[in-house]
Amino acid sequence: LTGAQDGSVRMFEWTRPQQLVCFRQAGNARVTRMYFNAQGNKARTTRRALGAFIHRETCGVADGEGFLSIWQVNQTTSNPKPYLSWQCHSKTTSDFAFITSSSLVATSGQSNDNRNVCLWDTLVSSGNSLIHAFTCHDHGATVLQYAPKHQLLISGGRKGYICIFDIRQRQSLFTFQAHESAVKALALDTSEDYFVTGSAE
Numbered sequence: 002l003t004g005a006q007d008g009s010v011r012m013f014e015w016t017r018p019q020q021l022v023c024f025r026q027a028g029n030a031r032v033t034r035m036y037f038n039a040q041g042n043k044a045r046t047t048r049r050a051l052g053a054f055i056h057r058e059t060c061g062v063a064d065g066e067g068f069l070s071i072w073q074v075n076q077t078t079s080n081p082k083p084y085l086s087w088q089c090h091s092k093t094t095s096d097f098a099f100i101t102s103s104s105l106v107a108t109s110g111q112s113n114d115n116r117n118v119c120l121w122d123t124l125v126s127s128g129n130s131l132i133h134a135f136t137c138h139d140h141g142a143t144v145l146q147y148a149p150k151h152q153l154l155i156s157g158g159r160k161g162y163i164c165i166f167d168i169r170q171r172q173s174l175f176t177f178q179a180h181e182s183a184v185k186a187l188a189l190d191t192s193e194d195y196f197v198t199g200s201a202e
Contacts, residue, residue: 002060004032008050010039010062012074022076024083030066036143037074061106063094069108071123087158098147098154100168105132107168112143118142118166119128119155137164146196148185155196157184163198 004010006134008029010018025032038059058074067090070083090110097108106121116134123130138158146155153174154166161180166173180200188197 002035002037004035004062006031008032008064009036012060020198022078023080024060024072025062025070026080028113029196030064030068030162033063033065033094034099035060035062036099037177061097061099063089063097063108067091067094067110067112069094069097069106069121071106080164085123086122087130089121090117090140095139095143096145098145100147101149107145107147107154109138109142109145114138117158118145118154118164120168120171135164135166135173137173137176138162143183144187146189146190148193150193150197157187157198159183161200 002012002024007027008025008031009027010024010032012022013020038061059071060074061069061071063069067088068086069089070086072081072083089108092111094108094110097106100107102147104124108121109118111117115136118135120132121130122132140159142156142158144157144201146156152168154168156164161178161182161184163177163179164173165175179198180202182201183196185201186199
């Protein structure tokens with residue numbers, strides 16, 4: 002999956018030189034982050050009486066105008082529409098994370114009201130989709146990392162600060178300054194004992 006400064010998003014297969022799908026054409030806001038989510042979104046099967054669900058693989062794309070869009074990956078059309086697209090931050094959405102499945106998504110970015118890290122429920126109407134917003138990171142949050150074992154979100158900001166949030170309690174646990182300049186990257190080890198930060202300096 003590739004995303005460009007011109008806003009285009011294309012999907013390729015290793016052995017084929019031509020794109021499989023163009024999710025977004027050039028002329029949109031620049032792509033800031035994108036991920037596949039193998040767990041997919043929940044979609045009801047035809048066995049409605051049983052309430053059965055199937056999972057379809059999805060991909061999400063964040064952009065410089067604050068939007069997050071999610072597509073189902075297995076598309077038959079060449080220019081498919083996202084099944085979900087909404088503005089998460091008023092200025093930019095810099096990063097996001099699928100929380101267990103694409104029904105719950107965390108985003109980081111920059112908003113006018115400083116609610117720069119947010120939790121969203123994609124299964125409810127767009128007007129009620131914001132579950133919780135954390136007021137943090139002056140001038141915006143740049144990166145986000147989800148720690149599933151501990152149910153924590155780790156975010157980095159433009160001023161070098163790291164914030165750690167408890168998803169279950171929906172509260173901020175720790176804030177400290179890791180760098181003098183913007184945090185540009187976060188990585189978490191598989192045991193979740195350590196995380197590593199990288200900055201613009």
